[in-house]
Amino acid sequence: MSAPLIRNYPFLLSFMRGADTFTESLFTMRRLEDFIPAHHPLRPIRQMANAALAKMESLLTRMYEADAKGGRPSIAPEKLLRAMLLQVLYSVRSERQLMEQVQYNMLFRWFVGLSMDDAVWVPTVFTKNRQRLTEHDAIIAFFNEVVTMAEEKGWLSGEHFSVDGTLIGAWASHKSFVRKADDDHGNGDGGNFKGQARSNETHESRTDPDARLYRKGKTASELRFMGHTLSDNRHGLIASAMVTVADGHAEREAAKAMIHDACQVVGDDCEITLGADKGYDAREFIDALQAMNVVPHVAQNTSGRRSAVPDAIAGSDGYAISQQKRKLIEQGFGWAKTIGPIRQVMVRGLKKVDQLFVMTMAAYNLTRMRTLGQIRVQPT
Numbered sequence: 001m002s003a004p005l006i007r008n009y010p011f012l013l014s015f016m017r018g019a020d021t022f023t024e025s026l027f028t029m030r031r032l033e034d035f036i037p038a039h040h041p042l043r044p045i046r047q048m049a050n051a052a053l054a055k056m057e058s059l060l061t062r063m064y065e066a067d068a069k070g071g072r073p074s075i076a077p078e079k080l081l082r083a084m085l086l087q088v089l090y091s092v093r094s095e096r097q098l099m100e101q102v103q104y105n106m107l108f109r110w111f112v113g114l115s116m117d118d119a120v121w122v123p124t125v126f127t128k129n130r131q132r133l134t135e136h137d138a139i140i141a142f143f144n145e146v147v148t149m150a151e152e153k154g155w156l157s158g159e160h161f162s163v164d165g166t167l168i169g170a171w172a173s174h175k176s177f178v179r180k181a182d183d184d185h186g187n188g189d190g191g192n193f194k195g196q197a198r199s200n201e202t203h204e205s206r207t208d209p210d211a212r213l214y215r216k217g218k219t220a221s222e223l224r225f226m227g228h229t230l231s232d233n234r235h236g237l238i239a240s241a242m243v244t245v246a247d248g249h250a251e252r253e254a255a256k257a258m259i260h261d262a263c264q265v266v267g268d269d270c271e272i273t274l275g276a277d278k279g280y281d282a283r284e285f286i287d288a289l290q291a292m293n294v295v296p297h298v299a300q301n302t303s304g305r306r307s308a309v310p311d312a313i314a315g316s317d318g319y320a321i322s323q324q325k326r327k328l329i330e331q332g333f334g335w336a337k338t339i340g341p342i343r344q345v346m347v348r349g350l351k352k353v354d355q356l357f358v359m360t361m362a363a364y365n366l367t368r369m370r371t372l373g374q375i376r377v378q379p380t
Contacts, residue, residue: 032116035106042089044370046111049085052145053078056138063136075121075129076113081142083112084130088340088363095130096123139355143241143362150237150365155372158266160233160318161259162275162326165251166333168243168353169344170211170223177205177213177223200247210350214246225350227342227357228254229332230262233275233321236328237368241361243354252285263292273297275322283308297322335367336360 036043053060060077083098086108092098102108103120114120121129133139150156179202198213198221205211211223228251230240240258244250259274266272272294278301286308289296297319300307313319336342340360345353 032106032110036110040107041370042107042111044373045085045089045366046082048146048149048366048369049082050078052142052149053081055145055148056141059136059138059141063132063138074132075126077129077133077138079113080126080129080133081138083126084133084139084359085363085366086111088360089367091339091341093341094123094346095126099123099126134352134355137355139359139362143358143365146362146365146369147237147239150369153369153373155235155237155369156232156239157234158232159270160273160275160322160325161239161262162231162233162322162329163228163255163258163280164231164277164326164329164333165226165228165254166337166342167214167216167219167222167246168225168227168342168357170205170208170225170353171344171346171348172205172208172211172223174223176207177203180204208348210245210348210353212246225345225353226250226254227333227336228258229329229361230255230258231326231329231332233273233325233328235368235372236325236331237365238332238361241358243350243357245350252280252282255280256285256288259289259294260292263294271295273318273322275326277326281307281309297326299323332361332364335364340364 063077064074083102086092087095087098090101090108092101099120099122102112102114106116109116109118147156151158177198200212200214203213205223208223211225213221214224214226215221224246225243226246227243228241229238231237232239240261242254242258244254255274255276259272263272272292274289274294275297276299278299280298281301286296286298295313295318296309297313298309300309300314307314333342336357340363342357342360345356347353347356
């Protein structure tokens with residue numbers, strides 16, 4: 001005889017109502033480290049960031065040599081850099097919001113290096129200390145250490161690169177773009193452009209003079225900067241990054257500067273290739289690459305013109321691979337504009353925008369390196 005069917009009677013599922021009380025212990029025996037999950041994605045990123053900061057010890061020490069004999073202790077540069085990295089990773093809009101979240105977010109406190117009892121900095125103090133990092137190019141040094149770490153782990157080819165540029169919205173409005181003859185008394189067009197031609201030669205932004213009115217393709221003319229990256233084709237990691245003013249020649253000039261630096265690092269023994277889109281297919285640029293012994297794997301532009309890229313190069317197998325791999329560079333731009341703050345920056349001046357762009361690309365590299373580090377070799 002089969003067993004009787006057990007029904008879910010109401011009395012079997014009844015619960016006693018819990019009391020809505022809050023009792024806080026005076027002391028806790030748990031560390032801040034214990035609240036962070038063992039497999040949290042920030043753990044490997046923090047480990048790699050700390051390794052890069054450890055190699056910057058001499059630079060960080062020189063930054064404060066002039067103030068070593070007196071004055072109040074400043075924010076530790078290591079904590080400052082980790083906080084800036086956290087701001088990019090979690091899309092925090094401003095320093096004020098960052099300080100607010102560090103106040104109550106245990107994950108943020110742990111990543112920055114603050115204990116539960118440490119006071120959080122005032123936003124203006126944080127911004128003031130950040131300027132010191134910009135003046136001493138500490139962010140660029142941090143980016144370079146991250147790239148060196150990727151090279152040591154074998155994640156860079158060091159020979160095959162791609163280059164591209166992207167537009168960065170400036171923190172300035174059209175009303176600030178006035179004639180250079182304007183003065184504080186309002187003489188000039190005052191931002192009224194009806195029936196008037198605008199030009200970067202005759203106009204400039206009052207709030208950000210480094211921004212340029214620029215359009216590309218079907219986009220509208222906006223005040224912008226231009227960001228440039230050189231990516232390694234093996235895993236799409238960013239090997240170099242920089243920001244320039246926005247103009248029609250900035251992309252090729254920045255590409256020449258970045259690939260020249262790459263040639264200095266690699267040396268003359270290796271054959272370097274550079275992939276790029278049709279916008280780089282110009283005789284002057286191709287000749288400059290060949291003069292540096294760089295093979296131009298640039299997409300041929302044959303729309304009503306003759307391409308400057310030799311057909312012998314365009315027909316090679318390496319050229320086809322470079323054209324496929326160069327699309328990886330767009331992932332960095334997409335990440336920087338959706339997760340990072342590069343779609344429209346909230347800092348002014350070419351120097352500050354450049355530092356923010358480089359920090360964003362360092363964060364992007366660390367994110368990809370975290371993923372690469374989790375890849376396990378599958379048994380055959």
